[in-house]
Amino acid sequence: MYDPASALTGKTFVFEAMAENPAVVALSELATDAKFDRDELTITVARESIVAACEAVKAAGYNFFETVTAVDWFPQEPRFQLSYHILSHSLKQRIRLRVMLHSTAASVPSITSVWPAANFYEREVFDLFGIDFAGHPRLTRIMMPENWEGHPLRKDYPVEGYR
Amino acid sequence: MAPITASDRITPGVEDVIADAKRHGNAGTGEHSMVLNMGPQHPSTHGVLRMVLELDGEIVVSLAPDIGYLHTGIEKTCEAKFYQQVVPLTDRVDYLCPMTNNLAYCLAVEKLLGLEIPERAQLLRVLLNEITRIESHLVWLGTHAMDIGALTMFLYCWREREATMRIFEAVSGQRMMTSYFRIGGLALEPPMGFFETVQTFLDTMPAHIDQYEGLLTGNPIWMGRLKGVGTLTAAQAIALGVTGPPLRASGVDWDLRRDMPYSGYERFKFDVPVSNDGDVWARYVVRMLEMRESVKICHQAMQMLEGLPRGADGKPGPIVADAPKIVLPNREKMKTEMEALIHHFKIVTEGFAVPAGEVYQAVESPRGEMGYYVVSDGTAKPYRVHMRNPSFATLQALETMCKGRLLADVVAVIGSIDIVLGEIDR
Known part of the structure; x- marks a missing residue:
């Protein structure tokens, strides 16, 4: 059974315990928080530095973008959590980059310049959560019809939809 | 008018x-x-x-x-269900490989719980997953060949697919929406005669693949339509998030089963077919070889299952983890033991709480990397379930593959990336 005590939390603890990890080395400056839980490394970065963080981990060998998605922590603030999953083919490792966003400023720079693969995923997050990706080539709805009102995966959107 | x-x-x-x-x-x-x-x-x-x-x-x-014509809001629906009630929803995401979806979701929740799965359940999961891969590839081959104009292939592929469907029906009672895996193991003990049926299927499958290749591989029309069409370089494939057979056909030697093993795949010996051509033909070759490798994995799984120690009463080992608060008790226990009855009632009515946290579990589906990102807030319902599906990413590469080619080649390229709209739109 899972033991919550096995998790490492806090930048200092994680970065000391995993000092040789290439992602830890690459993000020693940019990281604001970190977590190592259930064998998964999560590094939190500021909203402004996400593109720089992606470029840094890409240079460190994490070559493959897997997915980006959001979690809505409504009514808590910061409300939105963006989770970027990035894989390294050579290291056979995966990291999760995390960005926290306030509901008043739900916008983040697009990483399509680093990985074009993020294009559809960012459109999906924009469509279903209403988070803006600045610099995205074509930020339009992807799942819902163009004239849809609201963002279905937000927690204040009812499961049955508005009737 | x-x-x-x-x-x-x-x-x-x-x-x-x-x-x-x-x-x-x-x-x-x-x-x-x-x-x-x-x-x-x-x-x-x-x-x-x-x-x-x-x-x-x-x-x-x-x-x-x-896209979006098939969007049913599965991710939203998951948030309103108990953890165990999500399993049937995962079947509907990629309806050609229900077992792979079940596996990815169950592994993710098991990782959140820190649950150990008995060896027998792991081996059965691998066995069924590889049969699912063969089944999915058969659907791909039949429809892809039909798109190109080789109509006969469809009937041959459906003949063998029927055998796999019968295997699924035997274990789960369902042909397509199996929902056979459970958090903590499997739903039911495989029925009598199951392993004999699987053995017969595995013994005949290589000859059937030979037959398909006999019809297609040397066929000049097939070669003409496939060779040099829809090329994708390794760098393009990685940049656009392509995974699975199209990635390997572009020369990237990457398979999650071998490189980041899950569910006991590290114990199996198999080759990962790779091609450097990156065209529709290469994807065809890679998938045909993958079917043969899947048969090899299934044979190994059958041998390992046979070699497992049996209990004192001669019965095979358990197929569920020893976690009474998470796994439903069997009917016999439920009707004779008070404890089991209470657990059953609790699980069905209240679900089970999962420790807070987030995990991402990726498995190699027939189409590529299928990842389930599950976030728990410590309650009995998942706070967020996100599915990273291979077809969604591969679709982004469609324009790169088709640009500057003939319109008729678009059909060949779509067939070769083997998309399933259910998992794209979710």
């Missing part, structure tokens, strides 16, 4: 298509180009994929996929 004009608004009408093309960033109205709407009801799009194509004569200038 008056002629039909654009003002009649046949959905999608001519004006809609041009408006769409402009919205998708295509010029659409150039001097030598025309805009063509393809789908959503088009036999070669394997579901409800719609594309807005800009053509110069028969040459594709640009291509924009328009």
